[in-house]
Amino acid sequence: MPATSQPYALIFDMDGVLIDNTPVQARAFQLLFRDLGLTTNARRLLARLNGMPASKILQTVFTNSVSEKKLKQYADQREFLYRVLYWDKRKEIAGLSHFLQEARAAGFKMGLGTGSAADTIGYIIDHLDLRRYFDVVVGADDVERGKPHADTYTTTARQLGVPPERCVVFEDAILGEQAAYKANMRCIALTTTLKPEQFQAPLRIIRDFTEITPAQILELLEQQPTTPKPSKELARRQYMKR
Known part of the structure:
Protein backbone atom coordinates (compact mmCIF):
# COMPACT_ATOMS: atom_id res chain seq x y z
CA MET A 1 0.00 0.00 0.00
CA PRO A 2 1.68 3.26 -1.06
CA ALA A 3 2.63 5.45 1.89
CA THR A 4 0.96 8.50 0.30
CA SER A 5 -2.42 6.85 -0.28
CA GLN A 6 -5.32 7.00 2.12
CA PRO A 7 -5.20 3.81 4.22
CA TYR A 8 -7.68 0.99 4.15
CA ALA A 9 -9.01 -0.40 7.39
CA LEU A 10 -9.82 -3.95 8.45
CA ILE A 11 -12.56 -4.29 11.05
CA PHE A 12 -13.01 -7.58 12.86
CA ASP A 13 -15.98 -9.03 14.67
CA MET A 14 -14.81 -11.10 17.65
CA ASP A 15 -16.90 -14.25 18.21
CA GLY A 16 -16.56 -16.60 15.27
CA VAL A 17 -13.83 -14.43 13.71
CA LEU A 18 -10.94 -14.01 16.12
CA ILE A 19 -11.97 -17.24 17.82
CA ASP A 20 -13.97 -20.26 16.68
CA ASN A 21 -16.32 -20.37 19.65
CA ARG A 90 -9.58 -20.11 24.45
CA LYS A 91 -7.32 -19.88 21.41
CA GLU A 92 -7.17 -17.71 18.33
CA ILE A 93 -8.45 -18.98 15.02
CA ALA A 94 -5.81 -20.48 12.72
CA GLY A 95 -3.45 -17.97 11.13
CA LEU A 96 -4.84 -14.92 12.94
CA SER A 97 -1.72 -13.44 14.59
CA HIS A 98 0.39 -13.90 11.47
CA PHE A 99 -2.30 -12.25 9.35
CA LEU A 100 -2.63 -9.32 11.76
CA GLN A 101 1.12 -8.78 11.75
CA GLU A 102 1.20 -8.81 7.95
CA ALA A 103 -1.77 -6.46 7.71
CA ARG A 104 -0.11 -4.01 10.09
CA ALA A 105 3.10 -4.15 8.06
CA ALA A 106 1.10 -3.56 4.86
CA GLY A 107 -0.30 -0.32 6.27
CA PHE A 108 -3.84 -1.32 7.12
CA LYS A 109 -5.50 0.29 10.10
CA MET A 110 -7.30 -2.26 12.26
CA GLY A 111 -10.29 -2.16 14.54
CA LEU A 112 -12.36 -4.57 16.58
CA GLY A 113 -16.13 -4.08 16.35
CA THR A 114 -18.18 -6.52 18.40
CA GLY A 115 -21.53 -6.78 20.14
CA SER A 116 -19.83 -8.02 23.30
CA ALA A 117 -19.41 -5.91 26.44
CA ALA A 118 -16.01 -4.71 27.63
CA ASP A 119 -15.42 -7.48 30.19
CA THR A 120 -16.25 -10.19 27.64
CA ILE A 121 -13.95 -8.56 25.10
CA GLY A 122 -11.14 -8.57 27.64
CA TYR A 123 -11.85 -12.21 28.52
CA ILE A 124 -10.84 -13.09 24.96
CA ILE A 125 -8.44 -10.54 23.50
CA ASP A 126 -6.41 -9.85 26.63
CA HIS A 127 -6.08 -13.53 27.45
CA LEU A 128 -4.85 -14.12 23.89
CA ASP A 129 -2.72 -10.93 23.82
CA LEU A 130 -4.53 -9.60 20.75
CA ARG A 131 -5.40 -6.08 21.87
CA ARG A 132 -2.00 -4.78 20.71
CA TYR A 133 -2.99 -5.37 17.09
CA PHE A 134 -6.05 -3.09 17.14
CA ASP A 135 -6.00 0.68 16.81
CA VAL A 136 -9.50 0.87 18.30
CA VAL A 137 -11.85 -1.51 20.11
CA VAL A 138 -15.61 -0.89 19.93
CA GLY A 139 -18.10 -2.99 21.89
CA ALA A 140 -21.68 -2.99 23.09
CA ASP A 141 -20.99 -0.23 25.61
CA ASP A 142 -19.91 2.17 22.86
CA VAL A 143 -23.02 2.16 20.66
CA GLU A 144 -26.75 2.62 21.16
CA ARG A 145 -27.82 0.01 18.61
CA GLY A 146 -26.11 -3.30 17.97
CA LYS A 147 -26.13 -5.43 14.83
CA PRO A 148 -27.87 -5.64 12.38
CA HIS A 149 -27.72 -1.84 12.69
CA ALA A 150 -24.60 -0.24 11.26
CA ASP A 151 -23.59 1.61 14.44
CA THR A 152 -20.86 -0.80 15.57
CA TYR A 153 -19.00 -0.52 12.29
CA THR A 154 -19.61 3.17 11.59
CA THR A 155 -18.34 3.99 15.09
CA THR A 156 -15.24 1.85 14.56
CA ALA A 157 -14.51 3.51 11.20
CA ARG A 158 -15.00 6.97 12.67
CA GLN A 159 -12.58 6.24 15.51
CA LEU A 160 -10.08 4.85 13.00
CA GLY A 161 -10.41 7.97 10.85
CA VAL A 162 -11.09 5.91 7.72
CA PRO A 163 -14.09 6.42 5.38
CA PRO A 164 -16.54 3.48 5.41
CA GLU A 165 -15.97 2.72 1.73
CA ARG A 166 -12.32 1.99 2.54
CA CYS A 167 -13.18 -0.49 5.32
CA VAL A 168 -13.43 -4.27 5.05
CA VAL A 169 -15.33 -6.15 7.75
CA PHE A 170 -14.60 -9.74 8.77
CA GLU A 171 -17.84 -11.45 9.83
CA ASP A 172 -19.25 -14.89 10.50
CA ALA A 173 -22.92 -13.94 10.92
CA ILE A 174 -25.80 -12.94 8.68
CA LEU A 175 -26.68 -9.91 10.79
CA GLY A 176 -23.03 -8.84 10.93
CA GLU A 177 -22.66 -9.01 7.16
CA GLN A 178 -25.81 -6.93 6.79
CA ALA A 179 -24.49 -4.41 9.33
CA ALA A 180 -21.35 -4.03 7.21
CA TYR A 181 -23.37 -3.33 4.06
CA LYS A 182 -25.58 -0.85 5.91
CA ALA A 183 -22.37 0.92 6.95
CA ASN A 184 -21.27 1.05 3.27
CA MET A 185 -18.44 -1.41 3.87
CA ARG A 186 -17.42 -4.57 2.12
CA CYS A 187 -17.16 -7.90 3.90
CA ILE A 188 -15.10 -11.08 4.04
CA ALA A 189 -17.00 -14.00 5.56
CA LEU A 190 -15.74 -16.81 7.78
CA THR A 191 -17.54 -20.15 7.80
CA THR A 192 -17.21 -20.81 11.54
CA THR A 193 -20.97 -20.42 12.01
CA LEU A 194 -22.68 -20.58 8.62
CA LYS A 195 -22.40 -22.40 5.32
CA PRO A 196 -20.96 -20.38 2.41
CA GLU A 197 -24.28 -20.20 0.59
CA GLN A 198 -25.94 -18.50 3.55
CA PHE A 199 -24.00 -15.26 3.07
CA GLN A 200 -25.18 -12.58 0.69
CA ALA A 201 -22.21 -11.16 -1.24
CA PRO A 202 -18.86 -11.20 0.58
CA LEU A 203 -15.62 -10.37 -1.21
CA ARG A 204 -14.40 -13.85 -0.28
CA ILE A 205 -15.40 -16.70 1.99
CA ILE A 206 -12.68 -18.27 4.12
CA ARG A 207 -12.42 -20.92 6.82
CA ASP A 208 -9.67 -19.10 8.72
CA PHE A 209 -6.84 -16.62 8.23
CA THR A 210 -4.52 -19.10 6.56
CA GLU A 211 -6.65 -18.63 3.43
CA ILE A 212 -6.24 -14.88 2.92
CA THR A 213 -3.41 -12.33 2.75
CA PRO A 214 -3.41 -8.52 2.92
CA ALA A 215 -2.23 -8.39 -0.70
CA GLN A 216 -5.19 -10.50 -1.79
CA ILE A 217 -7.56 -8.15 0.03
CA LEU A 218 -6.21 -5.21 -1.98
CA GLU A 219 -6.80 -7.18 -5.18
CA LEU A 220 -10.36 -8.01 -4.12
CA LEU A 221 -11.08 -4.35 -3.38
CA GLU A 222 -9.94 -3.38 -6.86
CA GLN A 223 -12.02 -6.14 -8.44
CA GLN A 224 -15.17 -5.24 -6.47
CA PRO A 225 -15.15 -1.47 -5.92
CA THR A 226 -18.78 -1.10 -4.85
CA THR A 227 -20.52 -2.15 -1.65
CA PRO A 228 -23.48 -4.55 -1.95
CA LYS A 229 -26.84 -3.16 -0.94
CA PRO A 230 -28.09 -4.85 2.24
CA SER A 231 -30.74 -7.51 1.73
CA LYS A 232 -33.96 -6.58 3.51
CA GLU A 233 -34.82 -10.26 3.79
CA LEU A 234 -31.52 -11.26 5.38
CA ALA A 235 -31.32 -8.19 7.59
CA ARG A 236 -34.76 -8.78 9.03
CA ARG A 237 -34.65 -10.42 12.45
CA GLN A 238 -36.26 -13.80 11.97
CA TYR A 239 -37.26 -14.81 15.47
CA MET A 240 -37.26 -18.46 16.36
CA LYS A 241 -40.24 -20.10 18.00
CA ARG A 242 -39.84 -22.37 20.94
Missing part, protein backbone atom coordinates in the same frame (compact mmCIF):
# COMPACT_ATOMS: atom_id res chain seq x y z
CA THR A 22 -19.82 -20.68 18.16
CA PRO A 23 -20.30 -24.31 19.29
CA VAL A 24 -19.46 -23.29 22.87
CA GLN A 25 -21.78 -20.30 22.68
CA ALA A 26 -24.56 -22.57 21.46
CA ARG A 27 -23.89 -25.08 24.24
CA ALA A 28 -24.16 -22.33 26.87
CA PHE A 29 -27.48 -21.16 25.41
CA GLN A 30 -28.74 -24.75 25.27
CA LEU A 31 -27.92 -25.36 28.93
CA LEU A 32 -29.73 -22.16 29.85
CA PHE A 33 -32.76 -23.17 27.79
CA ARG A 34 -32.81 -26.56 29.53
CA ASP A 35 -32.75 -24.82 32.89
CA LEU A 36 -35.64 -22.58 31.81
CA GLY A 37 -37.66 -25.46 30.36
CA LEU A 38 -37.36 -24.18 26.77
CA THR A 39 -36.95 -26.43 23.72
CA THR A 40 -35.41 -23.86 21.36
CA ASN A 41 -32.53 -25.24 19.26
CA ALA A 42 -29.60 -22.99 20.10
CA ARG A 43 -27.54 -23.77 16.98
CA ARG A 44 -30.39 -22.83 14.66
CA LEU A 45 -31.14 -19.76 16.75
CA LEU A 46 -27.56 -18.52 16.53
CA ALA A 47 -27.44 -19.18 12.78
CA ARG A 48 -30.20 -16.57 12.47
CA LEU A 49 -29.37 -14.10 15.21
CA ASN A 50 -25.66 -14.42 15.99
CA GLY A 51 -24.13 -10.97 16.39
CA MET A 52 -26.94 -9.55 18.49
CA PRO A 53 -26.45 -9.03 22.23
CA ALA A 54 -27.40 -12.11 24.25
CA SER A 55 -30.33 -10.35 25.93
CA LYS A 56 -31.79 -9.45 22.53
CA ILE A 57 -31.38 -13.04 21.34
CA LEU A 58 -33.03 -14.33 24.50
CA GLN A 59 -35.94 -11.93 24.07
CA THR A 60 -36.93 -13.79 20.91
CA VAL A 61 -37.45 -17.20 22.52
CA PHE A 62 -40.19 -16.24 24.95
CA THR A 63 -43.83 -16.18 23.89
CA ASN A 64 -44.71 -13.96 26.86
CA SER A 65 -43.21 -10.59 27.72
CA VAL A 66 -40.09 -10.78 29.89
CA SER A 67 -38.70 -7.77 31.74
CA GLU A 68 -35.35 -6.25 30.81
CA LYS A 69 -34.10 -7.06 34.30
CA LYS A 70 -34.97 -10.74 33.86
CA LEU A 71 -33.45 -10.87 30.38
CA LYS A 72 -30.21 -9.43 31.74
CA GLN A 73 -30.23 -12.03 34.50
CA TYR A 74 -30.62 -14.80 31.92
CA ALA A 75 -27.91 -13.25 29.74
CA ASP A 76 -25.54 -13.12 32.72
CA GLN A 77 -26.30 -16.77 33.47
CA ARG A 78 -25.54 -17.69 29.86
CA GLU A 79 -22.29 -15.69 30.03
CA PHE A 80 -21.22 -17.56 33.17
CA LEU A 81 -21.96 -20.91 31.52
CA TYR A 82 -20.04 -19.86 28.40
CA ARG A 83 -16.97 -18.80 30.36
CA VAL A 84 -16.89 -22.02 32.36
CA LEU A 85 -17.21 -24.11 29.20
CA TYR A 86 -14.65 -22.07 27.24
CA TRP A 87 -12.09 -21.35 29.98
CA ASP A 88 -9.50 -23.91 28.89
CA LYS A 89 -10.37 -23.73 25.18
